[in-house]
Amino acid sequence: AQKITQTQPGMFVQEKEAVTLDCTYDTSDQSYGLFWYKQPSSGEMIFLIYQGSYDEQNATEGRYSLNFQKARKSANLVISASQLGDSAMYFCAMLDLFSGNTPLVFGKGTRLSVIA
């Protein structure tokens, strides 16, 4: 069974600073994908970044980067130059890439608050 652990229920960061949101995972699958989603107060789930288990390089998307350490089973999200609009819930999730119909497995989320 797959499991995602996000140990930080809430985080604060100063505007323009960088912040790291932790995510560890547990799986016996050989091929899997790791995702980060942002959920603002409006409720929509916004896809941020994806990392495949076989990707050798860490994924980057603009101000978002994923610090993927496969041996440690961690997939931390790094947000650089934080902005007030980054305040939201952030969910780490995993997907088994071999099975076609499996859903994402989510962590409990981290609430990020960016302060001016």
Add this chain to the structure above:
Amino acid sequence: GAVVSQHPSRVICKSGTSVKIECRSLDFQATTMFWYRQFPKQSLMLMATSNEGSKATYEQGVEKDKFLINHASLTLSTLTVTSAHPEDSSFYICSARDASGGTDTQYFGPGTRLTVL
């Protein structure tokens, strides 16, 4: 990224009525869609997996007769909450799986906030 729409975004209904929520993948075909429920300050809870042309697969504890799911086409899945009660009030959100283009990603609709009076 791909776009998933969900309608309605907000609905208030009386106890005992049925409510239908639509989830559409606008620019890709989705053989698989997922329905989640989210309570305040909690993570998403998977309710069911909706497969085009076949019956949905429900998670343990989710009543299939109460939460009817129909995935009639590659771009549309519907969730009907039958005989809604106040405890069904929640945020319902769907996702559609896009396996084209080499990346298997799930994109979410904007969600539907259901309030049952």
